Amino acid sequence: MKFKLSKLFILVFILFVSVIFMSSCSATAPDGSDYAAEGDVVPPNGDEEEQVMKPGQLTACAYNDNDHFSFWQSLLTSTQEGPGLFENFYENFAFKTANRIKIKVPTNMDVTVHLVDDQNNIIFTSIPDATGIAYLYSKTKQESYNICLEYKKLGESEVTKQYEVVTEDTEFILEATSEKSDTIQLMFVIDTTGSMGDEIRYLTAEVIDIIDKVKLSFPTASLELAIMLYRDLNDEYVTNYSDFTTDIASQQKFLSKQRASGGGDFEEAVDVAMEEAAEKQWSSNAKTKILVHVADAPSHNNDVNSWNNSSLKFAEMGVRVITVASSGIDKKTEYLFRSQSILTNGMYVYLTNDSGIGNDHLEATVEERPTVEYLNACLIRIIKGYHTGLFEEAIYYLQQQN
Secondary structure (H helix, E strand, O other): OHHHHHHHHHHHHHHHHHHHHHHHHOOEOOOOOEOOOOOOOOOOOOOOOOOOOOOOOOEEEEEOHHHHHHHHHHHHOOEOOEOOOOHHHHHHOOOOOOEEEEEEOOOOOOEEEEEEOOOOOEEEEEOOOOOOEEEEEEOOOOOOEEEEEEEEEOOOOOEEEEEEEEOOOEEOOOOOEOOOEEEEEEEEEEEOOHHHOOOHHHHHHHHHHHHHHHHHHOOOOEEEEEEEEEOOOOOOOOEEEEEEEOOHHHHHHHHHOOOOOOOOOOOEOHHHHHHHHHOOOOOOOEEEEEEEEEEOOOEOHHHHHHHHHHHHHHHHHOEEEEEEEOOOOOHHHHHHHHHHHHHOOOEEEEEOHHHOOOOOOOOOOOOOOOOOEEHHHHHHHHHHHHHHOOOOOOOOHHHOOO
């Protein structure tokens, strides 16, 4: 009997020591959560399914280079003071934005505007936004430009092609045309490589909140949502796509499960993601088409041409690209991100250090620093502006209510 009790005591003692040893070997962060491997994102409570971050924490500035175009041009060319900040990038990469023609037509008209050569071959195509503005870009500066306005007059089935020669920004008065459907197509293209790990859960919360509030802002509009995730070649996936749908809840669920991992080098498969995104089911009849690109790195240098070609396709379809620059970008990345937004009549949004979240954020080289906003409020404001043509003033983040 004593022998059995001794064996039982020994077994209990061994079990107790084992538990103590395992506990001491389990690494924990200062807040009591498990440390994650570099590039992985593990919620503080260790439960990835239940972790929900509160939106309205990340801060950002929004800048429209087309509203400050002379300043943008100064960054691309040399002056008496020296070379432009982005001059080297402009000379070595495909994005060409230095020569712009601004065309204004009446609002709420279904019009396509082309820049054409002397033989009427199309060089660049743009769809006017809700304010009636279309931007065309020429690779070379000329004294005059040939353009073509393409539209259907109200009640007619044939397309009218109106050719004009312009020497400067020009406004045209057109006969009434058919209007597009009250549809918002919204696609989020998100870099989910390991370098995004410092902010990915916050960004996910912001995006889910943005989707909810856009839907609430336009209850009668049809909101079609798509999600494109991407990493780099040889990762677990290069792209992971969920197509346009009005089932908003399913898209939010899909997004909430995503984590940052992979990558390895600085550049990522941006070109692949954008090329695929440009081939998705964008509706020619949707009033508003917006792509929000969230990333912290450019494509590989050899793939910038492909990325540029996708931007030209977005411009042709009237898809506005809003680029959201996360922590860790450099000036080359800033240049490329801003260029794709300029070509598509979109906006450049960059996260700031004001939130205290994530790694260091690069300040954009701009004419005047925009108002710092919460990211969710910023993007909601921009999306609403593209749909209505009325852009509200930015509100300083400490004065905003989320």
